[in-house]
Amino acid sequence: NVLILDFGSQYTQLIARRVRELNIFCEIKPYNHLPEDVSVYKAVILSGSPFSIRAEDAPHPDLSQIKGKKPLLAICYGAQYLAHFNGGMVSPSSTREYGRAKLSFIDHKEPFFNGISEGSQVWMSHSDTIKELPTGSTKLASTPDVENAAYKINGEDTYAIQFHPEVYHTTDGKQLLENFLVNIAGLAQTWTPDSFVETTVAELKDKIGKEKVILGLSGGVDSTVAAVLLHKAIGKNLHCIFVNNGLLRKNEFQAVLDQYQGMGLNVKGVDASARFLDNLEGESDPETKRKTIGRVFIEVFDDESHKVEDAKWLAQGTIYPDVIESVSATGGPSATIKSHHNVGGLPDYMKLKVVEPLRMLFKDEVRRVGASLGIDKELLGRHPFPGPGLAIRILGDITREKVAILQEVDAIFISGLKEWGLYDKVWQAGAILLPVNSVGVMGDERTYEKCVALRAVESTDGMTADWVNLPYEFLQKTSNDIINKVRGVNRVVYDISSKPPATIEWE
Numbered sequence: 001n002v003l004i005l006d007f008g009s010q011y012t013q014l015i016a017r018r019v020r021e022l023n024i025f026c027e028i029k030p031y032n033h034l035p036e037d038v039s040v041y042k043a044v045i046l047s048g049s050p051f052s053i054r055a056e057d058a059p060h061p062d063l064s065q066i067k068g069k070k071p072l073l074a075i076c077y078g079a080q081y082l083a084h085f086n087g088g089m090v091s092p093s094s095t096r097e098y099g100r101a102k103l104s105f106i107d108h109k110e111p112f113f114n115g116i117s118e119g120s121q122v123w124m125s126h127s128d129t130i131k132e133l134p135t136g137s138t139k140l141a142s143t144p145d146v147e148n149a150a151y152k153i154n155g156e157d158t159y160a161i162q163f164h165p166e167v168y169h170t171t172d173g174k175q176l177l178e179n180f181l182v183n184i185a186g187l188a189q190t191w192t193p194d195s196f197v198e199t200t201v202a203e204l205k206d207k208i209g210k211e212k213v214i215l216g217l218s219g220g221v222d223s224t225v226a227a228v229l230l231h232k233a234i235g236k237n238l239h240c241i242f243v244n245n246g247l248l249r250k251n252e253f254q255a256v257l258d259q260y261q262g263m264g265l266n267v268k269g270v271d272a273s274a275r276f277l278d279n280l281e282g283e284s285d286p287e288t289k290r291k292t293i294g295r296v297f298i299e300v301f302d303d304e305s306h307k308v309e310d311a312k313w314l315a316q317g318t319i320y321p322d323v324i325e326s327v328s329a330t331g332g333p334s335a336t337i338k339s340h341h342n343v344g345g346l347p348d349y350m351k352l353k354v355v356e357p358l359r360m361l362f363k364d365e366v367r368r369v370g371a372s373l374g375i376d377k378e379l380l381g382r383h384p385f386p387g388p389g390l391a392i393r394i395l396g397d398i399t400r401e402k403v404a405i406l407q408e409v410d411a412i413f414i415s416g417l418k419e420w421g422l423y424d425k426v427w428q429a430g431a432i433l434l435p436v437n438s439v440g441v442m443g444d445e446r447t448y449e450k451c452v453a454l455r456a457v458e459s460t461d462g463m464t465a466d467w468v469n470l471p472y473e474f475l476q477k478t479s480n481d482i483i484n485k486v487r488g489v490n491r492v493v494y495d496i497s498s499k500p501p502a503t504i505e506w507e
């Protein structure tokens, strides 16, 4: 296990990704919440930081349990931190030290740079520079602009680098991390999806024993993988609840429910469509629609969880980015998880103990674990779908008729993407029902009907996105199908806006 101490760099999560790609497990902890017992960690990595080491409120954690006692790799700010407090000197740099640079000198006597040659590209991003190395250290690498690009503290397994090995533009970054973690720290590369399943199932068995667990399934990847893991550990004591809010895709409730049952899960489908749609009647403000759906979901879930007698646990499909976000948003683990507020006034199911088997995994790792559990590829490859479902794709107020129209349009679009082999090339796709009627002509008659927008985007995390260049022939066929088959729609448009400045959803 590797500890990554986070000084707030935008790249900290990337360090973790790279370490995991080497099949080595790692955890990120904020610098101000250094674990008291560090004996479980075989190596430690210090991240970069937006701070200058010379700033008054810059992070200054006590590393006395780590430095010189364990293999330590300090990146960027971390490297400056070690220099500053060990007899070196850090000051503002006079030349530009952002972006690409090439290593012009490497000390090849050190295993740290095994397999890496002069000329190798590295990525710099810093405004301070290490003018003098700490006492008792040796320079390991330079670039034309940065003399002390890497150094080692003599007699310790302490290495420091000014550049970022975790970013894609540092060509040999992964090799460098491997040299440090495997050759120097002696870590085994055994962390794989299969091993994760094996250890997690054993831990869950141990933790939960014969107690009952409730889990809300959404049809999405995270909750499904969490359910299958728990099912493997505790079988029928896992009670899954799958709620139909009436705003899912066409036939999705039954199809997904059948799929879950086919996987042997103990799942109860609850059709609460009417309750959701009645509560949403006449409401056209997007945020109010979201809040209403959230509130009704809690009510329905609360009612259902009471029917599971003697349940002790609530399972959630929380994944690592959510955990890191909530830690950094609150400044430390004191309020780590949203659902951990065991206080009065909240629904009863929130008073259950919480189990989150995926809380250490990134999204792509969840998919790999899902594959290792034998979950259907199609389910694992499903596009993201917002919790409020079609409610935020029907602009303005929601009626049953509008839901039915949008379900038909969406089904034609999505099944078309699948038939044309385009579905997996798209990150997310869907249709939006606009609050606009326009004139058309069908046969000899003038029509005055609805307009729908189609949206398909490429993205990696939903934070930024670009519209997909779908083939004209596909758009033509889809538009024809929609207008001919869905009554009430006479116009189809394709959304060609990127995020930012647009968002993926229209509400």
Ligand code: XMP
Residues within 6 Å of the ligand: 290, 384, 385, 386, 387, 388, 392, 428, 462, 463, 499, 502, 503, 504, 505, 506, 507
């Ligand atoms: P935006 O529209 O903000 O969407 O670009 C980014 C991603 O988030 C999804 N999304 C939501 N998911 N509840 C959700 O669970 C919501 O209220 C919500 N709004 C947007 C959206 O589908 C996209 O994947």
